[in-house]
Amino acid sequence: MGVTIKDVAKLANVAPSTVSRVIANNPRISDKTKQKVREAMDELGYHPNFIARSLANQSTKVIGLVLPSSGDVFFQNPFFPTVLRGLSEGAHEKNFALQITTGQTDEEILDGVVQMVQGRRVDGVILLYSRVNDQIVSYLLERDFPFVVIGKPFKHEDRITHVDNDNFSATKEATQHLIRLGHERIAFIGGDLELVVTLERLLGYEKALESIGVEINNSYIVHEPFLEEGGVEAVKKLMNLVSPPTAMIVTDDLMALGVLKKLNEHQYKVPRDISIVSFNNVLFGELSRPQLTSVDINIFELGYQASKALIDILETPNQEARRISVPHTIVVRQSCQSLGEYVGL
The missing domain is CATH 1.10.260.40 (lambda repressor-like DNA-binding domains)
Structure with a gap:
């Protein structure tokens, strides 16, 4: 026995x-x-015997994770494995397991969430992104099902517990860093405009330029997927302009690798010819040549705090929605240089 x-x-x-x-x-x-x-x-x-305990308590001890629709982004971009480590750590502390759902289309992802919720497969859900118009958020609110969003909700912010960075301030500070180095022709390479993080960062970039009286040049603003290929495509557009930028805000380190690759193909040297500030501060940003100046958004902590927040909701229902802000820092490395240093001023 x-x-x-x-x-x-x-x-x-x-x-x-x-x-x-x-x-x-x-x-x-x-x-x-x-x-x-x-x-x-x-x-x-x-x-x-957690299975027996879960049946007795009408609890699965499982958290559902909802990933973006593009499988390529998930498997290629190190943001997601890093945030998953944080989610796993937070869940493991309270003996919760994780179940992932995704799909090729928004409809497929919604169907997966409906199956998790109505099939009682999970106790709560964490969305690893925040979109402008998201059927999943509406569905979860209507069902009054426990969930947490990583990112700032586009609507119903006061009803949704979410974990995010101050992306507006982070991008404003990153742009100001380039401004202090003498740059005014600064490009912005962002992700999908349906993502709230893209909108927040774009606003921060624009605010920094407006504060010094620089008119926003829409030809300097490019939106591509958070992939290396996205950075390549952005450089093709920007460096063919009559007056190309002298600096770039690139909102993802993986995109920045594509930027470096394409600039090198066209014989542009970083930071001699163009300065770059990137986002996420993942390992290959430090290993790239030159090393990337990058905004560290504490990806692991985003995931860890999201798990903790959802489990707290499950353990203490009917609490007010909270915003949990994870701090950011700009890690200055070798990809930025004063404008005067390479134009001979």
Whole structure:
């Protein structure tokens, strides 16, 4: 016969109900008691039957993750594996598992979410993005189903708990960094305009230029997918202009690699001929040549805080929606240079 909760309780000299609360990580149980019970569990080789517990509690102990529709973006862009690590860490702390859904179209993704929710496969949902018009958000609000968004909601911000950066301020600061180096012909390479993060960053870029009296040049604003190929396509458009930019805000490090690649093909040197500030501060930004100045948005922390926020909602229902802001920092490296240094001023 296997080891039971009663066996653990006897060895730890506590009530069986206390063992159950320790397994559930109940905050009312002291750390000293938790340690004593866990030591007894280890000594006896006791492993909780979470499936049976979930059935009894009408809980799956599973969090549903909703990914963007483009599989290429998910598998190629290191943002998503990094945010998944944060999500996994936060879920693991409370013994939750993760279930991922995505699809080739918005309709396929919505269908996957409906199946998770109505099939009671998950206790709550985390959206790894925020879109301008999102049927999934509307569906989850209508169902009053627990969910958290990574990013700023386009609508119903006061009703949705979300974890995000201050993308407006981050991009304004990044643009001001280039302005202080003497640049005014600054391009903006952004992602899909249906993504709220793109709109927030574009506004920050425009505000920084407007603050010094520079008129917004729409030919300097390009939107491409968050992929290396997106950066390549952006450079094709920008460097063929009669008056090309002297600096670029690139809103993703993977796109920035494409930018560097295409600039090099056309014999442009970074930062001698053009300066670049990128976003996300993933590893290959540091390994690129030159190393990228990049805005570190703490991707892991975005995922970790999203898991914690959703589990908190599940443990304490009917709480008010919250905005959890994750700080950013600009990591200055070698991809930026004063305008005067390379035009001989």
